[in-house]
Amino acid sequence: MRLIRGTFPLAVVAVCALLGRSLHLPQLFLPLMPAVAALPAMGRSGGRDVLGAGAAALGGVALLGWGARPVNVVAALAGVLTVTALIRAAARRSRRQESKLARLGRLAQVTQAAVLPRPPESVGGVRLDARYLAATPGATVGGDICGAERTPFGVRLLIGDVSGKGLDVVGTAAETLHIWRELAHHESSLAGIALRMDTAVTRIHHHDGFVTALLINVYDDGRVELLSCGHPPPLLVRGGRASWLAGLDATAPLGLMRMVQDRCPTAVVRPAPDDWLLLCTDGVAECRNGAGEFYPLAERLTAFCGHEPTVVLDALEVDLDRYRDGGSRDDAMMLLIRPPSRQHSS
Structure with a gap:
């Protein structure tokens, strides 16, 4: 023109x-x-x-x-x-x-940044990088949440997915994130956080909704403890290869734990130096293209592993957006964490 x-x-x-x-x-x-x-x-x-x-x-x-x-x-x-x-x-x-x-x-x-702020680049020596792809065009927040807090119990991380679609769930997501922040500083165990969040989510959703969440505690000695509440497991990047973390049994989503009698199993891993962990929501793990095929996240992540973590996330964001074009769209979030090595934390 x-x-x-x-x-x-x-x-x-x-x-x-x-x-x-x-x-x-x-x-x-x-x-x-x-x-x-x-x-x-x-x-x-x-x-x-x-x-x-x-x-x-x-x-x-x-x-x-x-x-x-x-x-x-x-x-x-x-x-x-x-x-x-x-x-x-x-x-x-x-x-x-x-x-x-x-x-x-x-x-x-x-306003959106104030309601659902993204985590900082580093918390207690744990380096972080987040990416968010909204299902609603033009939106920068939705039902996916993540957070990072330095607490007396170590660095605590959260990634979650609030049930529901569009911008209607933003208020519920913000309240859920606020509750987690308060509990992260006062509850000594991930199980305690999960059980109290389960009660809070039941109240917020009025018994007709839930939140899938992955709770993580990075201890000062290098251990990483994880608790999955109906959430996809993280991907462990080690030696240039990405694989889904094994040994993490998921319990019910927050708001539905009464169905499994409050069972909260956790898993502990010790990342090697230069290991990464990639956390993601269902919008990534269960992304499909127009033909109904799942996005091969582990395979694509392995292909990008020769670059710096920030560049990897940029490449994944572009690749994922291209892959899901024409398929069903859901809020999608990725959180890449690089725990400090045990030598550094000691």
Whole structure:
């Protein structure tokens, strides 16, 4: 659409003038001049473009009007001036609306960041990097949550998925994250956090919803304890290969633990130096393409492992978004954690 800016209206006027004069029928081209003035309406043009197109159209009327019938010239002039005024007013309204939308967009980003903030780059020596792909276009928050807190019991991490779709679950997600933050600093065990969160989620959802969650405790001696509440296990990246972490038995999601009599099994691993852990929600682990095929996360992660972790997440984000294009879309979150080595933590 940049063609309609600058000299394009003037070129149209020149062509009309040349054809009109060469054919000795300039009056037939006079009605085209209001259309030349309306050219900026075809694109996102500013006030100067509108005035420039109007000036070019008036010049065309002057060129073609020489020797034409006065009534045709007057009609063409009136048409150019009317169209220019209308397009100018429309351009001003469009700019005001765009400015208002931009302000609202910035306000929404600040508000969303305050409601569901992303974790910092490092907490207690644990390096973190998060990516979020919203199912709702333009959204930066949804039903997926993650958090990281430095506590008296070590660094505690959470990644979770609140049941429900769209932006309606944002309030529930924010309340769930707030409850976890409080419990992370006061409950000595992951099981204790899970049981108290289960009660809270039941109250928040009014017995008709749940939250899948992965609770993690990174101890100062390098151990990593995990508790899965109906959540996909993490991927362990070791020696350039990614594999799903074995030995982690999942219990029921938060809000449904009464169905398994509050059973909360945990698993403990000791990452080797340079190991990564990739945590993800169902939007990643159960992502399907248009043909219904699952996204091969472990395989793709292994293929990207030759790069820095941040670059790996960037590549995964682009690859996942491309893969799920045409398939069902769900909120998707990835949280990459790099625990400190035991040599460093000692």
